[in-house]
Amino acid sequence: MSGLRDATVVGVAESDKIGVVPDKSSLQLQGEATLNALADAGLKLSDVEGVFSAGFRPTEVAEYLGIQPRYFDGTHVGGSSFVVHLGHAAEAIASGRIDVALIVGGESGRSRVGLPAGFSGSHSSAQSMEGQFENPYGLPGAIGGYAMACARHMHLYGTTSEQLAEIAVAARQWAGLNPRAYKREPLTVGEVLASPIISWPFRKFDCCLVTDAAGAVVLTSLDRARDLKKKPVRVIGWGEGSDHQLISQIPDLTSGPGRISGPDAFAMAGVRHEDIDVAQVYDSFTYTVLTSLEDLGFCKKGEGGDFVSGGRIAPGGDFPLNTSGGGLSYTHPGMFGIFTIIENVRQLRGDFVNQSLRQVAGAKLGLVHGTGGKLSATGTVILAAD
Amino acid sequence: MTDYLKPLPKSDPVTAPFWESLHRGKVQVQCCGDCKIFVFYPRALCPACGSRKLAWTPVSGKGHIYSLTIVAPGRGPDIFKNDSPYVVTLVELDEGCRMMSNIVDVDAEDVKIGMAVEIVYDCVTEDVTLPKFRPVIPSKTSPHL
Numbered sequence: 001m002s003g004l005r006d007a008t009v010v011g012v013a014e015s016d017k018i019g020v021v022p023d024k025s026s027l028q029l030q031g032e033a034t035l036n037a038l039a040d041a042g043l044k045l046s047d048v049e050g051v052f053s054a055g056f057r058p059t060e061v062a063e064y065l066g067i068q069p070r071y072f073d074g075t076h077v078g079g080s081s082f083v084v085h086l087g088h089a090a091e092a093i094a095s096g097r098i099d100v101a102l103i104v105g106g107e108s109g110r111s112r113v114g115l116p117a118g119f120s121g122s123h124s125s126a127q128s129m130e131g132q133f134e135n136p137y138g139l140p141g142a143i144g145g146y147a148m149a150c151a152r153h154m155h156l157y158g159t160t161s162e163q164l165a166e167i168a169v170a171a172r173q174w175a176g177l178n179p180r181a182y183k184r185e186p187l188t189v190g191e192v193l194a195s196p197i198i199s200w201p202f203r204k205f206d207c208c209l210v211t212d213a214a215g216a217v218v219l220t221s222l223d224r225a226r227d228l229k230k231k232p233v234r235v236i237g238w239g240e241g242s243d244h245q246l247i248s249q250i251p252d253l254t255s256g257p258g259r260i261s262g263p264d265a266f267a268m269a270g271v272r273h274e275d276i277d278v279a280q281v282y283d284s285f286t287y288t289v290l291t292s293l294e295d296l297g298f299c300k301k302g303e304g305g306d307f308v309s310g311g312r313i314a315p316g317g318d319f320p321l322n323t324s325g326g327g328l329s330y331t332h333p334g335m336f337g338i339f340t341i342i343e344n345v346r347q348l349r350g351d352f353v354n355q356s357l358r359q360v361a362g363a364k365l366g367l368v369h370g371t372g373g374k375l376s377a378t379g380t381v382i383l384a385a386d
Numbered sequence: 387m388t389d390y391l392k393p394l395p396k397s398d399p400v401t402a403p404f405w406e407s408l409h410r411g412k413v414q415v416q417c418c419g420d421c422k423i424f425v426f427y428p429r430a431l432c433p434a435c436g437s438r439k440l441a442w443t444p445v446s447g448k449g450h451i452y453s454l455t456i457v458a459p460g461r462g463p464d465i466f467k468n469d470s471p472y473v474v475t476l477v478e479l480d481e482g483c484r485m486m487s488n489i490v491d492v493d494a495e496d497v498k499i500g501m502a503v504e505i506v507y508d509c510v511t512e513d514v515t516l517p518k519f520r521p522v523i524p525s526k527t528s529p530h531l
């Protein structure tokens with residue numbers, strides 16, 4: 001790292017309201033999240049030099065916010081985009097190209113006010129590869145792709161619906177501790193298993209929420225961060241990876257590109273799996289968590305079902321995971337990645353220190369992992385409390 | 387005019403021989419002249435080795451179910467909602483490449499990973515034939531779908 005600066009996260013926030021916000025457009029939600037994250041950091045819009053966004057182009061977001069960026073990145077790889085942006089923003093800060101970076105995402109996913117072009121649903125042309133070789137068969141969007149992956153995982157490794165349900169139940173228990181979470185009432189494994197099948201093997205409670213929400217993350221150098229309001233959180237390792245776009249082209253249906261992004265992030269950070277105190281692993285579906293933990297190397301391929309069972313990932317368990325309640329119970333507009341960063345930064349700053357189980361006690365090292373598309377692209381970032 | 391309202395593929399110069407082979411009822415897939423793998427979807431180059439020597443090659447149309455999902459009533463894309471439940475599958479052909487399809491001529495609940503299947507030429511319009519698959523030994527419960 002000689003010659004490079006330390007990149008730090010100094011501000012994180014959601015939009016003013018999240019959940020059902022029918023009176024606000026997608027860009028308005030992003031504007032609120034931006035102002036709230038800058039206020040969290042003690043910085044101003046005019047300090048922002050770099051804009052990182054997906055869904056809306058960085059130029060659309062910058063125009064709305066009145067920013068004239070000298071650095072931008074519109075890498076759009078689905079819900080993992082913002083975790084990928086976090087690594088890219090850290091590089092831009094570390095190299096000295098810019099001093100302040102803004103990552104912003106989110107939309108009116110539920111109320112559908114002012115959505116970015118191409119939001120959800122298949123808009124691929126009949127002559128695209130998806131249009132020719134997938135759309136004629138009626139695969140129900142992301143859920144169908146992940147469902148096929150999960151079905152094969154169950155076939156090969158004996159993973160059960162009960163094990164998947166444990167992931168949904170743990171998320172709900174964390175959400176019960178988070179006043180901002182959309183779904184907070186208790187949920188049991190039995191209730192998950194009794195919920196209707198959507199796209200077998202997935203039931204209703206295996207699937208993420210659809211909400212209105214935006215989030216923003218502000219980065220700067222560690223030197224500058226020391227003069228700001230909040231405890232800096234350093235970005236110490238990052239990686240990204242992809243091994244397909246269409247689910248029919250995935251090399252191995254039971255593994256994802258976390259096996260590319262994870263080792264890169266760990267190697268750069270110079271830490272081990274057992275050093276991680278708190279993790280946010282994108283939960284578009286319960287199965288996404290299970291396969292991601294395997295791909296990242298927290299357990300062997302096929303052992304994810306056992307790993308998540310027995311309350312290990314629930315409040316009080318020895319592997320605190322998705323501590324906001326995740327996309328399954330806290331919030332999930334169209335792309336969730338930005339919220340994995342927000343929650344992990346809050347944990348590492350100790351924002352919930354007086355709130356009992358809500359705070360992972362003494363959390364110093366955190367992992368954020370985003371999965372986008374249909375297991376198509378991942379970003380992994382390791383964060384450290386300063 | 388056709389009354390088929392579901393999404394139809396539109397071929398391009400590289401993929402046209404595949405769609406034409408289905409129309410003739412004799413499926414063909416590209417095979418790499420250098421590394422010998424079968425390539426699907428059709429491409430201008432082999433994704434395994436980069437070779438441009440891809441030859442259209444007749445294949446058996448037989449394979450097995452690599453994975454599947456069963457779409458519950460009312461849950462698919464709008465135009466499919468009246469079909470539910472239906473099976474979307476990834477079929478691995480005996481030649482090694484995979485393609486997305488639907489499984490027909492069997493009850494959805496009876497479709498399993500690993501099941502041997504064979505191609506069915508589904509002439510959905512005058513111009514378009516889709517590759518569907520059915521179990522090699524049809525289920526006794528449902529003679530047709």
Ligand SMILES: [Zn+2]
Pocket residue numbers: 418419420421422423432433434435436437
């Ligand atoms: Zn080849």
